[in-house]
Amino acid sequence: MLLLKPCPAKGDDIEGNLSAESIILDEQTLQRDIQIAIEEENYAKAAKIRDDLRVLHEDSKASLLSGNSRFYDAFRRGDLATMQNLWAKGDDVCCVHPSANGISSYDFVMENWEIVWMNYEFPLEIELKNVRVHVKGDSGYVTCMEFVKTKGNSWGGQFVTNVFERINGQWFICVHHASPADL
Numbered sequence: 001m002l003l004l005k006p007c008p009a010k011g012d013d014i015e016g017n018l019s020a021e022s023i024i025l026d027e028q029t030l031q032r033d034i035q036i037a038i039e040e041e042n043y044a045k046a047a048k049i050r051d052d053l054r055v056l057h058e059d060s061k062a063s064l065l066s067g068n069s070r071f072y073d074a075f076r077r078g079d080l081a082t083m084q085n086l087w088a089k090g091d092d093v094c095c096v097h098p099s100a101n102g103i104s105s106y107d108f109v110m111e112n113w114e115i116v117w118m119n120y121e122f123p124l125e126i127e128l129k130n131v132r133v134h135v136k137g138d139s140g141y142v143t144c145m146e147f148v149k150t151k152g153n154s155w156g157g158q159f160v161t162n163v164f165e166r167i168n169g170q171w172f173i174c175v176h177h178a179s180p181a182d183l
Helices: 020-039 043-077 080-086 106-117
Strands: 094-096 125-136 139-149 155-167 170-180
Touching: 020 043, 043 080, 043 125, 043 139, 043 155, 043 170, 080 106, 094 106, 139 170
Parallel strands: 094 170
Antiparallel strands: 125 139, 139 155, 155 170
16 A cells, blocks of 8 residues: 655646646647548647647646645645635535535535544544546546545545546545445
8 A cells, every 4th residue: 555645746836837728728729630630641740639638638637636635635634724725615515425425515515524533633544546537628536445544553445536626727626425445
């Protein structure tokens, strides 16, 4: 198992990176250009555009993974102020803790994190395995196995899906769903 550590990834807040709007426009332009290159049978140009699209997608995945790392760092430290800044604001956010019902709306989700953390001593030990990142435009999600060391030496394992939305170039979590998993 690997210990959770901040991910050195390019973020949208680093100077020189593309804004969310320019990423979408660039992706649309590149998609159009690759179709034109294929229609013109200019396969060398199409291959270069394909590679440019891959780089664009990898940068989006890296910034989403960085957002997921910030979420787990706040979780590990029990840092409610940081957690509040990582979540999208509104009634459409949702959090499902293992073996619990879903909680909707930003205010209720934040109250719930406070309640959940009452039973923990910080910092927590959290390990992630099998992390997968998926991005499509301004939406993305991360799936993983999450292992949280609770009281004593007991590890709880959950399969987790964290759904993010990119707002003004920054990824915000809008759904955290953790389901118990047999270890």
